[in-house]
Amino acid sequence: MSERMPQPGPSSEGARETAGPLSETMRAWRVTRHGEPVDVLELHEIPVPTPGTGELLVRTGAVAVNFPDVLLCRGEYQVRPELPFVPGIELVGEVVAVGDGVASAPAVSGIRPFEPGDRVVASRIGVLSEYAIVEADAAHLAPPSLDDVQASGLVIAYQTAWFGLHRRANLQAGETLLVHAAAGGVGTAAVQLGVAAGARVIAVVGSAAKAETARAAGAETVIVRADTPDFAAVVNDLTNGRGADVVFDPVGGDSFTRTTKCIAFEGRIVVVGFASGEIPPVRANHALVKNYSVLGLHWALYQQTRPELVREAHAELVRLADAGAISPVAGGVVDFEAAPDAIRELAGGATVGRLVVRVGAAS
Numbered sequence: 001m002s003e004r005m006p007q008p009g010p011s012s013e014g015a016r017e018t019a020g021p022l023s024e025t026m027r028a029w030r031v032t033r034h035g036e037p038v039d040v041l042e043l044h045e046i047p048v049p050t051p052g053t054g055e056l057l058v059r060t061g062a063v064a065v066n067f068p069d070v071l072l073c074r075g076e077y078q079v080r081p082e083l084p085f086v087p088g089i090e091l092v093g094e095v096v097a098v099g100d101g102v103a104s105a106p107a108v109s110g111i112r113p114f115e116p117g118d119r120v121v122a123s124r125i126g127v128l129s130e131y132a133i134v135e136a137d138a139a140h141l142a143p144p145s146l147d148d149v150q151a152s153g154l155v156i157a158y159q160t161a162w163f164g165l166h167r168r169a170n171l172q173a174g175e176t177l178l179v180h181a182a183a184g185g186v187g188t189a190a191v192q193l194g195v196a197a198g199a200r201v202i203a204v205v206g207s208a209a210k211a212e213t214a215r216a217a218g219a220e221t222v223i224v225r226a227d228t229p230d231f232a233a234v235v236n237d238l239t240n241g242r243g244a245d246v247v248f249d250p251v252g253g254d255s256f257t258r259t260t261k262c263i264a265f266e267g268r269i270v271v272v273g274f275a276s277g278e279i280p281p282v283r284a285n286h287a288l289v290k291n292y293s294v295l296g297l298h299w300a301l302y303q304q305t306r307p308e309l310v311r312e313a314h315a316e317l318v319r320l321a322d323a324g325a326i327s328p329v330a331g332g333v334v335d336f337e338a339a340p341d342a343i344r345e346l347a348g349g350a351t352v353g354r355l356v357v358r359v360g361a362a363s
Contacts (some may be wrong), residue, residue: 020056022096023048028129029339034075037343041073043089048131051099056114056139058093058122060359063339064153066090066185067266067275070347072125081125087343088128089264092142092151093360094120102136114139123155123303128339130359138303140314143321146328153185153227153328153354154317160272160299161189161248164314165197167302168295169246169268173198178235178259179245180251181275182219183210185354188329190248191217194220196325199246202238204231204255212331213352232262253278260286267292329353 026048053056067195069303071077072087095118102113114120119142122134136146142151165171177194181187182203194201195218205211211222223231233243243264249256253343259269260283271294282294303310320326331353334342342355 020024023131024052026130027336028086029088030086031073031081032084033113034083035073037070037073037347038340041340041343042084043262043337044084046129049133051102051133053095053100054102054136055099056095056102056120056122056134056136057097057099058091058120058127058134058139059096060091060093060127060130060132060150061119062092062333062359063128063357064090064185065339065342065346065355065357066156067346069128069343073343075217079125085130086126086132088132088339088357089125089157090121090123090152091127091132091134091359092119092154093132094119094146096131097134100192119151120142121151121155128357130336137307140311141318143318145322145324148360149330149333149356149358150328152356153330154321155314156299157186157189157328157354158193158326159302159310159313160186161193162317163299163302163309164248164270164272164295164297165190165193166313167309168297169248169270171197171199171246174200175245176200176202176239176242176264178202178204178247178257178262179214179219180204180247180249180255181206182214182222183352184219184250185329186250186272186274187248188213188217188353189326191219192326193320194218194248196320202235202244203302209350210352213331217329230258232258235262239264246270248272251275252280254280256280260290260292261330263290263292265291269294271296330356332356333358 025045030044031040032042033040069087120139121142122139124134177199179190183205201219203214203222205214207226208224214222243262243263247259247269250272252274331351333356336359339357
């Protein structure tokens, strides 16, 4: 997933279909050494890349800032692109050129091949630039009901929440869903999708300043950990001792440990990440005694091994977006020139929803 090295401009032989004459160069933020985002990101003028076989060249409209961007800058992400490289892993934009095999490829699950002019959302390392290369197989038509700021944060957060709640935990209407870090990008997605599924949603947030974001996303009850460290007792009280049927946990650490004290009979804990920085142990004997399941979720594996499921999930997300049932929460929007500041703010842990870097003209 390393950054594709810039090639001669999009008019070269590799781009089989284009939207017309394009710029030869573009602005791109690049990590020149590892460290904190504001220290290691530099704005460079580099050649516009050419899409290869099965790839799209996209004119970037907006980029959603994700925590992997922080880790990429620090050199702590599981993928370490060769320096210098362009960070940014999620975007919305317009297809301006397609590589070999894209326009002639057969439609997949009734979806026609991409062509210049399509507005798409996609995920790939290297999109914090005015143009970006993405794989056609990992791109999706953007919902017309969402503007660029909203659509930029649709793929990673909502796909993760969708697969966690529906594919892994099989969330049912009427069940109780507990969402940790419920004011963040993936947390607000999980809250909205839980409500859309007919679940009762209890949200846990880190501070009072984040409570309204989770409440606005649809949570019935919001627990502020700064005020109520023992959230498990509150969950048990709210459920008359039954506990939560499904727990969506992107935090790990103490949040996971306490969750095991408020998980229902035949409950399902979905492990999404470890934002706390602590990977908790899983006590197999405790899971046996209480009859609950611990389910891991690595969404990117679905894109690699079962891409048809990702497309099916995207179709359902588009339906929910068009119906007004989900709407990605933007905690702030910054201009392209201020991208390092947005990544630094996310690293600080005080943000809500997704921070978005606006690159092109607003849609």
